[in-house]
Amino acid sequence: xxIYEKKLQYPVxxxxxxxxxxxxxIEQYGGADGELAAALRxxxxxxxxxxxxxxxxxxxxxxxFAHLEMIATMVYKLTKDATPEQLRDAGLGDHFADHSWxxxxxxxxxxxxxxxxxxxxxxxxxxxxxxIAAEEKARATYQWLIDMTDDVxxxxxxxxxxxxxxxxxxRFREAVEILKEHQGQKRYF
Amino acid sequence: MDRQWRTYETYxxxxxxxAPRPKTYIVPPNQYYVMQPKGLRQFAPRxxxxxxxxxxxxxxxxxxxxxxxxxxxEDGS
Numbered sequence: 712x713x714i715y716e717k718k719l720q721y722p723v724x725x726x727x728x729x730x731x732x733x734x735x736x737i738e739q740y741g742g743a744d745g746e747l748a749a750a751l752r753x754x755x756x757x758x759x760x761x762x763x764x765x766x767x768x769x770x771x772x773x774x775x776f777a778h779l780e781m782i783a784t785m786v787y788k789l790t791k792d793a794t795p796e797q798l799r800d801a802g803l804g805d806h807f808a809d810h811s812w813x814x815x816x817x818x819x820x821x822x823x824x825x826x827x828x829x830x831x832x833x834x835x836x837x838x839x840x841x842x843i844a845a846e847e848k849a850r851a852t853y854q855w856l857i858d859m860t861d862d863v864x865x866x867x868x869x870x871x872x873x874x875x876x877x878x879x880x881x882r883f884r885e886a887v888e889i890l891k892e893h894q895g896q897k898r899y900f
Numbered sequence: 901m902d903r904q905w906r907t908y909e910t911y912x913x914x915x916x917x918x919a920p921r922p923k924t925y926i927v928p929p930n931q932y933y934v935m936q937p938k939g940l941r942q943f944a945p946r947x948x949x950x951x952x953x954x955x956x957x958x959x960x961x962x963x964x965x966x967x968x969x970x971x972x973x974e975d976g977s
Contacts, residue, residue, distance in 0.1 A: 721952070850928065858964045870962055874952030877960045881930040888935050 713773065720777040721871045724864035725788040730801035732860050733789035734819060739782045739856070739872075741816030741824040744848040746782060750775035752829040753842060759833045764886040771879050778872055785865060786814055839887050846880035902966040904928060924967050928960040 739745045753772035757765045790798065790812060798807045805821055816824035832838050853873035857866050907924050941956050948954040 721949075854926070854962055857962060858967070871950075871952040873962055874960060877928045877930050878953050878958060881933055881936060881958065884930070884933070885935050
């Protein structure tokens with residue numbers, strides 16, 4: 712059960728007409744290390760992990776959907792007023808032929824989203840290490856996206872999202888520590 | 901260079917086609933924690949919302965200029 716707040720986690724402002732950037736940003740929408748993959752990965756892993764860290768996966772998985780919404784807003788703002796010709800010239804002709812102005816879950820190279828991007832091993836340590844890796848890879852993706860635009864307003868939103876990856880990574884490390892500690896405790900059955 | 905950045909050298913051939921560029925990567929501050937200690941300094945709430953974290957010690961500024969080896973930017977401390 713979720714409660715929806717009709718606002719973005721962080722304001723998204725786009726100040727440069729640059730539809731080409733939308734083609735790159737879509738990597739974080741439907742790419743292997745994108746926000747959709749992250750949300751689905753964490754929210755699915757919750758069922759086969761010790762109770763102590765379920766809440767963390769719920770919180771972070773939920774926040775990833777808030778990030779997905781921010782990326783979607785950026786892509787939408789960059790493309791909504793572009794002509795088909797402008798989209799074609801921005802490298803989005805392939806996208807336009809199939810989806811017109813609609814967003815779609817694919818990566819920057821046009822590969823459709825697939826759940827084979829994510830794993831659920833059912834081994835808590837293995838799953839949490841995948842989550843840590845996912846956060847660091849998403850952080851890197853945000854770096855490359857920041858590098859490819861000079862729109863300071865878009866950069867501002869991307870820097871916020873990047874910092875969230877830094878924090879999430881640490882929280883997953885802490886989750887590993889919580890589960891390690893559990894091993895050392897005396898347990899009575 | 902910002903203190904979160906590292907540089908490394910790569911072999912350069914006299915026949916390389918492109919001008920050399922600095923080789924760098926960033927090590928964000930989360931790498932130095934296993935478990936966040938209690939009582940770390942905090943940003944003011946509005947500042948924290950803007951930066952994406954409440955914790956100055958976990959703040960990782962990212963600027964392309966840092967990659968290029970330009971002088972220190974804000975490091976949140």
